[in-house]
Amino acid sequence: MTTKKHYWNEYQKEIADDKYFYERSCIRQTFFPGSETAFLRMIKEELGKDILDVENQHTCTGIGFYTDIVPLETTMTIVARLLSLMTEAGYENYVPSCVTSFGVFSEIVDLWEHQPSMLAKARKILYDTTGRTFELPKNIAHPSDIIYKFREELKEKMRYRLVNRFTGKPLRVVEHIGCHYAKIFPNKGVGKAEFPHVLAGMIESWGGEVVDYPERRHCCGFGFRQYVVRANRGYSVANTKKKFESMQPYEPDFVVANCPGCTMFMDKWQYTIAEMEHKTYDKNGFGIPVLTYEEMAGLLLGYDPWELGLQLHQVQSERLLDKLGIPYNPNEKYKSVSGKILPNPEKPQYLRV
Amino acid sequence: MADFGFNISKPQSIDTNDMDVNRLQALEEKVPSFRSCISCGTCTATCSARQFGSFNIRRIHNLYRWDQRKGLEKEMQKCMLCGKCTLVCPRGVNLRSLIIHIRKALADKK
Amino acid sequence: MFKPLEMKEKEKASRSDESPKPREIKRRLKAVKKIRRKKRLEPEEVELPLQVAIIGGGAAGMEAASVLAAHRCPVSLFEARSELAVNVKNKYKIFPDFSDAGQLVQTMVKALDHPLITVHKDTEIVEIIQEPDAYILLDNKGVSHTVPAVLLASGYEPFDAKRKEELGFGIYDGVINSLQLETMLKEHKVVNSLGEEPKRVVFLQCVGSRDEKVGNHYCSKICCVTAVKQAIEVKRQQPDTEVYVFYMDLRLWGQGYEELYRQSQEEYNVHFVRGRISEAASTFDGRIQVKAEDTLLGQPLKMTTDLLVLMIGMEASPGTRKLGKACGLEGPYGFVRSKSVHLEDNLSEQEGFFLAGSCKRPMHIAEAVNDGRSAALEIIKFLRR
Numbered sequence: 001m002t003t004k005k006h007y008w009n010e011y012q013k014e015i016a017d018d019k020y021f022y023e024r025s026c027i028r029q030t031f032f033p034g035s036e037t038a039f040l041r042m043i044k045e046e047l048g049k050d051i052l053d054v055e056n057q058h059t060c061t062g063i064g065f066y067t068d069i070v071p072l073e074t075t076m077t078i079v080a081r082l083l084s085l086m087t088e089a090g091y092e093n094y095v096p097s098c099v100t101s102f103g104v105f106s107e108i109v110d111l112w113e114h115q116p117s118m119l120a121k122a123r124k125i126l127y128d129t130t131g132r133t134f135e136l137p138k139n140i141a142h143p144s145d146i147i148y149k150f151r152e153e154l155k156e157k158m159r160y161r162l163v164n165r166f167t168g169k170p171l172r173v174v175e176h177i178g179c180h181y182a183k184i185f186p187n188k189g190v191g192k193a194e195f196p197h198v199l200a201g202m203i204e205s206w207g208g209e210v211v212d213y214p215e216r217r218h219c220c221g222f223g224f225r226q227y228v229v230r231a232n233r234g235y236s237v238a239n240t241k242k243k244f245e246s247m248q249p250y251e252p253d254f255v256v257a258n259c260p261g262c263t264m265f266m267d268k269w270q271y272t273i274a275e276m277e278h279k280t281y282d283k284n285g286f287g288i289p290v291l292t293y294e295e296m297a298g299l300l301l302g303y304d305p306w307e308l309g310l311q312l313h314q315v316q317s318e319r320l321l322d323k324l325g326i327p328y329n330p331n332e333k334y335k336s337v338s339g340k341i342l343p344n345p346e347k348p349q350y351l352r353v
Numbered sequence: 354m355a356d357f358g359f360n361i362s363k364p365q366s367i368d369t370n371d372m373d374v375n376r377l378q379a380l381e382e383k384v385p386s387f388r389s390c391i392s393c394g395t396c397t398a399t400c401s402a403r404q405f406g407s408f409n410i411r412r413i414h415n416l417y418r419w420d421q422r423k424g425l426e427k428e429m430q431k432c433m434l435c436g437k438c439t440l441v442c443p444r445g446v447n448l449r450s451l452i453i454h455i456r457k458a459l460a461d462k463k
Numbered sequence: 464m465f466k467p468l469e470m471k472e473k474e475k476a477s478r479s480d481e482s483p484k485p486r487e488i489k490r491r492l493k494a495v496k497k498i499r500r501k502k503r504l505e506p507e508e509v510e511l512p513l514q515v516a517i518i519g520g521g522a523a524g525m526e527a528a529s530v531l532a533a534h535r536c537p538v539s540l541f542e543a544r545s546e547l548a549v550n551v552k553n554k555y556k557i558f559p560d561f562s563d564a565g566q567l568v569q570t571m572v573k574a575l576d577h578p579l580i581t582v583h584k585d586t587e588i589v590e591i592i593q594e595p596d597a598y599i600l601l602d603n604k605g606v607s608h609t610v611p612a613v614l615l616a617s618g619y620e621p622f623d624a625k626r627k628e629e630l631g632f633g634i635y636d637g638v639i640n641s642l643q644l645e646t647m648l649k650e651h652k653v654v655n656s657l658g659e660e661p662k663r664v665v666f667l668q669c670v671g672s673r674d675e676k677v678g679n680h681y682c683s684k685i686c687c688v689t690a691v692k693q694a695i696e697v698k699r700q701q702p703d704t705e706v707y708v709f710y711m712d713l714r715l716w717g718q719g720y721e722e723l724y725r726q727s728q729e730e731y732n733v734h735f736v737r738g739r740i741s742e743a744a745s746t747f748d749g750r751i752q753v754k755a756e757d758t759l760l761g762q763p764l765k766m767t768t769d770l771l772v773l774m775i776g777m778e779a780s781p782g783t784r785k786l787g788k789a790c791g792l793e794g795p796y797g798f799v800r801s802k803s804v805h806l807e808d809n810l811s812e813q814e815g816f817f818l819a820g821s822c823k824r825p826m827h828i829a830e831a832v833n834d835g836r837s838a839a840l841e842i843i844k845f846l847r848r
Contacts, residue, residue: 233357366754385729
């Protein structure tokens with residue numbers, strides 16, 4: 001590997017300091033339930049900041065909008081309603097957990113800036129239907145931006161580092177940024193579009209080594225409408241496959257992503273490709289673990305892997321946990337919140353778990 | 354192998370690392386004027402076969418350069434060797450000779 | 464706009480040489496005319512008593528200096544850098560006939576060895592003050608020079624390819640620009656990132672030109688033929704290396720350029736692909752992977768290469784930008800604006816202020832030399848009016 005210079009551009013994006021209004025993600029709550037809880041815990045307990053997680057929040061319809069099911073006006077009104085929840089609670093800094101949601105909010109706020117008539121329309125529709133009013137957010141930041149901003153502070157509290165304890169070498173990490181994070185408005189992503197720094201910064205601060213491979217910038221293929229319709233799904237999967245084929249020679253220890261769709265894709269499609277084509281991308285047939293950035297931070301802070309929800313991933317993380325030196329109890333892997341041991345999930349035919 | 358109801362799409366981008374440069378070189382040695390082609394398309398514009406079919410000599414030679422020979426043999430049969438292309442080429446490429454040699458090369462390296 | 468003059472203050476501050484006061488200039492020019500008429504001499508037979516200032520010691524500036532001196536007009540040539548003609552010196556062979564750039568510079572510098580030419584190196588003109596019938600130039604050493612005419616020949620600078628992040632210049636070792644390749648060719652050491660002879664070299668045209676993203680819509684004119692020339696030079700030095708040139712258009716307008724293109728294809732087997740490279744990434748074995756579309760086929764392709772050479776365009780130099788703005792002559796993209804591109808291309812809107820060379824627009828060396836020569840003749844016409 002002769003890429004000596006890593007020019008991960010440090011573009012200073014404006015990220016709010018405190019008093020965050022959190023909006024949960026549709027997919028992440030389902031597939032990575034521990035992540036959002038971990039994030040809230042990190043912000044409240046480790047950093048001592050104020051973050052509000054309201055009960056009556058809802059989807060931003062981003063996924064529906066991009067699948068061409070929900071028209072723009074509807075999405076705009078839903079966004080307005082979410083902002084009204086924020087205004088009602090007295091907050092100004094909007095933090096959407098999902099990258100697509102971040103993209104939707106950035107786009108709609110930008111639209112409202114350039115077309116005040118649309119803003120007026122949104123206000124009117126919201127008021128007529130629900131009697132609510134809203135203010136524009138002062139700052140829209142993605143949770144990964146916030147963790148990036150406070151990565152040094154979190155580092156102080158971390159018990160572990162991204163170092164392979166068997167070899168002593170930094171772990172090789174592939175980072176993947178959601179398309180809606182920086183490709184739409186490069187100025188709204190840390191590091192802009194070509195070499196985004198938001199996850200790379202975290203990895204480097206916490207002792208790991210970022211892997212630059214040829215298809216690093218390639219989309220994971222989520223694509224909304226492409227993936228949702230089964231006949232098109234192969235087209236989506238092909239993109240993730242392309243990424244894995246490209247990263248395979250670098251033998252990464254794990255992948256981290258900040259978008260729910262990307263994390264889900266890169267995790268689940270390893271199972272799909274393994275079962276369909278009998279192919280895995282690591283040496284031993286277990287696949288490459290894919291983590292969310294909250295899971296990565298949470299593990300290093302010493303949170304219990306099963307509370308973080310790692311057992312719900314398709315590609316199992318035990319081997320990574322061993323490398324990190326994080327203890328875990330294999331017997332408690334499928335224990336429910338109430339303490340009951342749930343039956344083990346069915347094992348895949350080809351992918352090893 | 355599992356069947357989830359879809360097939361994973363194959364990449365359509367030409368991977369130039371897969372091409373066999375010797376094939377092109379051998380052709381260029383037989384038809385040296387081929388090197389001068391600038392893909393201006395005058396040949397295809399005048400081509401008799403292209404008026405009524407898909408035979409596109411400019412496109413075919415571009416594909417051949419990247420060693421993309423799928424379906425080429427069948428296409429090459431459509432040329433009537435009328436010679437109009439060779440008459441109009443501004444760079445003086447001997448197209449009739451080129452076509453004959455591509456046909457031969459495709460037939461030989463089955 | 465020109466700064467207003469506080470005569471006494473400026474004079475007190477920094478006067479060191481014997482340059483005359485502005486009022487003097489008009490008087491002296493008139494006196495010369497009188498003498499000439501009295502003695503029935505031709506204009507060229509009388510030496511002008513005043514120096515003309517040339518800002519910029521490049522191809523245009525040097526040629527203008529030697530022509531002015533040949534017409535008995537004293538010249539002060541100011542060059543901000545420590546060497547003259549840096550933009551010519553950093554070339555190896557010049558298209559289309561592969562003349563040696565170093566020898567060309569030597570010839571031009573030798574012509575400056577003339578009693579009427581004074582060369583001031585490491586001297587940057589920081590301020591220009593306009594007076595009736597004269598200009599006062601202040602340089603970075605605090606010296607002021609009062610002259611009847613100024614020639615701005617402050618030239619261009621090559622585009623910084625770091626601004627095209629996606630191409631990996633300054634990030635990956637295998638990505639270089641055309642100037643770095645010139646140096647490699649001069650030293651006969653065209654090597655990849657590992658120091659070995661490259662199996663493949665890929666050229667990419669229009670880097671920093673014809674590109675909205677960097678703000679330069681214009682074409683830099685000389686990069687197409689430079690790539691063809693460099694492709695031939697690479698093949699001459701390393702016949703086994705595969706060479707590909709990725710272009711959007713090939714602009715080979717000059718005499719001998721199209722023939723060079725044909726020669727590169729027929730004799731040297733250089734491959735040309737119509738399609739612009741969108742990104743460069745590093746591969747596992749330290750090579751560079753590029754993605755482009757063969758637009759003639761309508762199919763995307765990817766290629767792994769040892770060396771990616773970016774053909775960088777020409778932009779206005781910092782001196783051109785600064786002085787152009789200060790003198791109210793700023794043109795598009797920071798170049799300077801001449802009075803009219805057809806018949807008054809060496810004149811500017813300020814009387815007595817002349818322009819030559821690539822400070823106006825991208826041009827090749829022969830054109831800059833010609834432009835310097837014609838500017839010199841305009842200056843002489845002006846002074847002997």
